[in-house]
Amino acid sequence: MMKRNRIWTLFSSMLLISAFTFGGGFVIVSLMKKKFVDELCWLTEEEMLDMTALAQSAPGPIAVNAAILVGRRVAGWPGMLAAVLGTLIPPVVIIGTISLIYAQFAANEWVRAAMSGMSCGVAAVICDVVAGLGKKVFKSRDGLNIALMLAAFVLTYFLKVNVVFIILGAAAIGAVRAALSRKGGDAA
Amino acid sequence: MNILQLLLAFLQVGAFSIGGGYAAMPLIREQTVVLHPWLTAAEFADLVTIAEMTPGPIALNAATFVGMRVAGLPGALAATLGCVLPSIAIVSLLSWLYARCRTGKTMQTILGTLRPVVVALIASAAVTLIQTACTLSGGGFSLAGCLLMLGAFGLLQVRVKEKKFSPILVMALCGAAGVALHAMGWM
Structure with a gap:
């Protein structure tokens, strides 16, 4: 019974998130963090960040990748299917309808006004998520982590380096760090 | 076919x-x-x-x-x-x-190093979205968009009986506000 509820909640949460967010994968991931980490406490913040890195590095839509990872983690294979279906239904229904009248839709000033209003809300939500996550990294007082965060921001925002390379680079630094700490552990 | x-x-x-x-x-x-x-x-x-x-x-x-x-x-x-x-x-x-x-020691270190980087990637997306929110559709600075975004951010910090507002509700409200602001000629 518990499990059934979880699967339903997964499905309905992803349905709502997919139906109301636009602007790419990181927006949807931020919304998922708010829902599954902050509100439902199904995942830790660390897990959500790990899954974001995985979703971003794998081929395919980031939102779908994240839905697969979260769904499987929370409720196994049925959870994965529920989360993916929830993510897929809104675009099929919304675009399926709009594609018939898309020229009028795109040109309509009221639609545009609602969309630009919503884009302000989207920006606010993602800033809220970033503020929470960023504060934690600074509070950790881990110099290397803070430096990596700042460096990654410069690389992606100012230098437009491909995100996949940034993630692979950070993973390589992490591997070196792990090897060094093991050596240090042996010496001590 | x-x-x-x-x-x-x-x-x-x-x-x-x-x-x-x-x-x-x-x-x-x-x-x-x-x-x-x-x-x-x-x-x-x-x-x-x-x-x-x-x-x-x-x-x-x-x-x-x-x-x-x-x-x-x-x-x-x-x-x-x-x-x-x-x-x-x-x-x-x-x-x-x-x-x-996930629980292996090496993997923990690698993932621990990746997490702050992911935060930076989300932050970069956030800055791009702030720019979109504060830009008029024809180009130029949009004061109404900027204020609406700040208002929405404020709303997300409010707690009513230990509960925060749902982000989806905040975004839907912003959509309605966009229509209202357009009707008044501000957006």
């Missing part, structure tokens, strides 16, 4: 686009404008606008749009399915590996 072609075309898009919707766009263009006579260049430009301005993942929006125009609802379903099947296969494998290796 078209249905099968749609499925195969979007399987390739799903399997080779790393980095989300914007990375998928050139691949979608290749499949729909160059390799198959499904869209004209102008229609593709419309597709990009529509995929961006409607909710949902950008690549899925594009797949549905193309499928719908080529072969109606069955086409939309085939293109969407093609787009997500590679993800399901590859990410399921990653998810299994993650569940197995």
Whole structure:
């Protein structure tokens, strides 16, 4: 019974998130963090960040990748299917309808006004998520982590380096760090 | 026949686009404008606008749009399915590996190093969105958009009886505010 509820909640949460967010994968991931980490406490913040890195590095839509990872983690294979279906239904229904009248839709000033209003809300939500996550990294007082965060921001925002390379680079630094700490552990 | 072609075309898009919707766009263009006579260049430009301005993942929006125009609802379903099947296969494998290796010491260090980097990537997306929110559709600084965004941010910090406002509710309110501001000539 518990499990059934979880699967339903997964499905309905992803349905709502997919139906109301636009602007790419990181927006949807931020919304998922708010829902599954902050509100439902199904995942830790660390897990959500790990899954974001995985979703971003794998081929395919980031939102779908994240839905697969979260769904499987929370409720196994049925959870994965529920989360993916929830993510897929809104675009099929919304675009399926709009594609018939898309020229009028795109040109309509009221639609545009609602969309630009919503884009302000989207920006606010993602800033809220970033503020929470960023504060934690600074509070950790881990110099290397803070430096990596700042460096990654410069690389992606100012230098437009491909995100996949940034993630692979950070993973390589992490591997070196792990090897060094093991050596240090042996010496001590 | 078209249905099968749609499925195969979007399987390739799903399997080779790393980095989300914007990375998928050139691949979608290749499949729909160059390799198959499904869209004209102008229609593709419309597709990009529509995929961006409607909710949902950008690549899925594009797949549905193309499928719908080529072969109606069955086409939309085939293109969407093609787009997500590679993800399901590859990410399921990653998810299994993650569940197995997550607790290892080396993996913990690697993941611990990756997390602040992911925060930076989300922050970069946030800055881009702030710029969009504060820009008028014709270009130039939008004071109304900027204030609306700050208001929404404020609303997200409010707690009523230990509970915060749902982000979806805040976004829907912003959409309504956008319409109201436009009616008053401010947006």
